[in-house]
Amino acid sequence: xxDIIKKDFTGKRVLLRVDFNVPVDDATGAVADASRINAVLxxxxxxxxxxxxxxxASHFGRPEPKKQSRQEMESLYSLRPVAALLASxxxxxxxxxxxxxxxxxxxxAAVSELQPGQALLLxxxxxxxxxxxxxPDFARQLAALCDVFVNDAFGVVHRDxxxxxxxxxxxxECYPGPLIRRxxxxxxxxLYDPVRPLGVVLGGAKVADKIGVVGALVEVADVVAVxxxxxxxxxxxxxxxxxxxxxxxxWLEPCRRMMTRAAQRGTRLLLPSDVCWxxxxxxxxxxxxxxxxxxxxxxxxxxxxxxxxxxxxxxxxPETMDTFRTExxxxxxxxxxxxxxxxxxxxxxxxxxxxxxxxxxxxxxxxITIIGGGDSVSAVTAAGLADxxxxxxxxxxxxxxxxxxxxxPGLRALRMNRRQRDGxxx
Ligand code: 3PG
Numbered sequence: 001x002x003d004i005i006k007k008d009f010t011g012k013r014v015l016l017r018v019d020f021n022v023p024v025d026d027a028t029g030a031v032a033d034a035s036r037i038n039a040v041l042x043x044x045x046x047x048x049x050x051x052x053x054x055x056x057a058s059h060f061g062r063p064e065p066k067k068q069s070r071q072e073m074e075s076l077y078s079l080r081p082v083a084a085l086l087a088s089x090x091x092x093x094x095x096x097x098x099x100x101x102x103x104x105x106x107x108x109a110a111v112s113e114l115q116p117g118q119a120l121l122l123x124x125x126x127x128x129x130x131x132x133x134x135x136p137d138f139a140r141q142l143a144a145l146c147d148v149f150v151n152d153a154f155g156v157v158h159r160d161x162x163x164x165x166x167x168x169x170x171x172x173e174c175y176p177g178p179l180i181r182r183x184x185x186x187x188x189x190x191l192y193d194p195v196r197p198l199g200v201v202l203g204g205a206k207v208a209d210k211i212g213v214v215g216a217l218v219e220v221a222d223v224v225a226v227x228x229x230x231x232x233x234x235x236x237x238x239x240x241x242x243x244x245x246x247x248x249x250x251w252l253e254p255c256r257r258m259m260t261r262a263a264q265r266g267t268r269l270l271l272p273s274d275v276c277w278x279x280x281x282x283x284x285x286x287x288x289x290x291x292x293x294x295x296x297x298x299x300x301x302x303x304x305x306x307x308x309x310x311x312x313x314x315x316x317x318p319e320t321m322d323t324f325r326t327e328x329x330x331x332x333x334x335x336x337x338x339x340x341x342x343x344x345x346x347x348x349x350x351x352x353x354x355x356x357x358x359x360x361x362x363x364x365x366x367x368i369t370i371i372g373g374g375d376s377v378s379a380v381t382a383a384g385l386a387d388x389x390x391x392x393x394x395x396x397x398x399x400x401x402x403x404x405x406x407x408x409p410g411l412r413a414l415r416m417n418r419r420q421r422d423g424x425x426x
Contacts, residue, residue: 005150005175010051011116015146016044016177017163019155019394020058020082020121023378031085033378036155039394041089043152043177044119048094054119055111055145057102057163058082059156065129073127083121096120102163103128103141111145125163132161139166152177154184155374155394157410158401165413174417179394184402184411186391190333190368191403196222199331200403201324201355203228204338204375209397211251216404218262218269223331225270225324227316227340227351234259234271235306243277243307270327274317276350277307281314281342315341316351325358334362337373337400349379356380363388372399 018040023032031037047054060082063073083098094117099110102122110120122145125131130138139162143149149171151157156164157180168174191198200221202214211230218224226234233247237255262269307313316324328334336359340351356379363369369389371377373396380386393399401408 005177007148007173007175008050009047009148012052012148013055013111013114013146014047014052014148014150015055015057015142015167015171016040016047017149017151017153017156017167018044018056018058019153020056020079021060021155021374022082023374024081029081031081033374033381034085035377035381035392036374036394037082037085037089040152040177040179043150043179044090046178047150048090048117048119051116052148053111053114053116055114056086056119056121057125057142058121058153059126059131059161059163060124061126063124063126065127070127073124077124077126079121079124086119086121090119094118098123101127103138103145107145125161128162131163132159134160134162134166136166136169138162140170143167143170146171147173149174150177151175151410151414152179153410154180155396155398157395157408158398158406160409164410168413168417171417172421174414176411176414180411183393183395183399187370187372187393187395187399187402190370190391191335191399192405194333195368196333197331199223199225199328199334201225201227201328201334201336202230202338202400203340203352203355204373204396205229208248208251210338210400211248211255213400213404214269215254215258215261216406217400218258218265218267220403220405221267223268223270223327224262225327227272227320227324227355228338229313230338231272231275231316232313238271240306242313243309243311245277245307245313268327270323272316272320273323274319275307275313276315276317276341276348277311278314278348279311281312282345313341314345314348315343316354318350321351321354324355325361328355328358329362329365329367331362331367333368333370334359335370335372335399335403336376337371337396339375339379343375343379352376352379353383356383356385360385360388363390370399372396 025032061077063077232245343349343352372393
C-alpha cells in the first residue's frame with residue numbers, strides 16, 4: 001500500500017497523523033466503532049513492516065485546555081481506549097503503548113526508546129491549545145519528534161491545525177498517506193460531478209459547524225434532507241416552536257435566507273414534518289412517552305405549540321422518514337452525514353436507522369451511496385447495513401467540505417511542502 005510513497009523509511013522516525021476520533025462506549029470505556037482505526041491499520045502495518053519507528057498522533061474530541069484542567073481532559077478525552085485496541089491489533093511487543101503527552105520530555109523519551117518496526121501512540125494532540133490554534137511553537141515541538149511526516153488523517157484534512165498543517169513547515173519530508181489518496185479518489189470521482197439527481201442527508205449535533213454547510217449544499221445538490229439537532233434551528237426559522245430544543249439563535253436569519261435561496265434555485269430542502277420529542281435527552285428510563293407532533297406552521301399556536309416547553313426534539317417522526325425515503329430513492333447519488341436524532345438512545349434511533357435502511361435499499365437498486373462521519377458510519381455498521389454502500393468515508397466534516405468544493409488546508413500544506421522539497425519554493 002505504501003508503494004505509492006515510493007520511499008524507504010527504514011529506521012526513520014515517521015510521525016503518522018491519523019484520525020482516531022472514534023466513538024467510545026460510556027459504560028465499558030472501550031472503542032464502540034473501530035471503522036476509522038481499521039481504515040488506517042494497513043498504513044501503520046506497512047510502515048512497521050518497512051522498519052520505520054512509527055509515531056501515531058491524533059486528536060480525540062474537543063477538549064478545552066484553556067478551561068479544563070489536565071486531569072479533567074485526561075478523564076474525558078484520553079486516547080487510552082484506542083491504545084488498548086491497538087495493543088490487541090498490533091501485539092504488545094511491537095506496540096509500545098500510549099505516551100502521556102504528544103510533545104515535551106515524556107513524548108521525546110518514549111520516541112527515543114522506539115525500535116525500528118515498533119509503534120507508539122502520542123496522547124491527544126488537542127490537550128495543547130497550540131494544536132487547534134496552529135501555533136508554530138506547538139508544531140515545531142511535534143516536528144522535532146520525527147524525520148518524516150505522513151498525513152493519513154482524511155477526517156481532519158479540512159482543519160488548519162498544528163498537527164495537520166503547521167507541522168509541514170518544520171519537517172522537510174511530508175507525504176499524504178494511502179488512506180487520504182483512496183478517499184480523495186472515491187469521493188472526488190463521485191461527488192465533484194455527481195450522477196444526478198444528487199441527494200444529501202444531513203444531521204448530527206455539530207450544529208454550528210454544519211448549518212452553514214446546508215447553505216452551500218443548497219447550491220450543489222438537488223435534494224437536501226435535514227434531520228438531527230440542526231433541523232430544529234431551520235424549523236424555528238420557519239416559525240415552528242421547538243420547545244426546549246437547543247437552537248442556534250445566530251443562524252435563524254441565515255436559515256431564512258437559505259430557505260428562500262433553495263426555493264429560487266429549485267433545490268428541494270426537506271425539513272422534518274413531524275418529530276419525536278421527550279422530556280429528557282439523556283436518561284431513557286425517566287423519559288415520558290415520546291410524542292410525535294405534526295410540525296407545520298399552522299399547528300403552532302401559543303396554546304398548542306409544536307413541541308411543548310420543557311420538551312426536546314430527539315428524532316424525526318414516521319411521516320418524515322417516509323418522505324425522506326421517497327425523495328432519496330428518486331436520487332441517483334446519495335451522500336449522508338450525521339444521525340437524524342439522539343440515536344445513541346435506542347428509543348430515539350428510528351429515524352437514523354430508517355435513513356440507513358433507505359441507503360441500503362438505494363444501493364441495491366444501483367444508486368451511488370456515500371456515507372461520511374463517525375456517527376452515521378457507526379449507525380449503518382451497527383444496523384448491519386454497510387455491505388452494499390458504495391463508499392464509507394472516514395471523513396465527516398472533511399467529506400462535506402469536499403462536496404462544497406472548498407480547499408483542504410491539510411492537502412494544501414502537503415503540496416507546499418512538496419514544492420519546497422522539489423526546489424520550487426512556496
Ligand atoms: C471528525 O470527527 O469529523 C474529525 O475527527 C474532525 O473532528 P473535529 O470536527 O473536532 O475537528
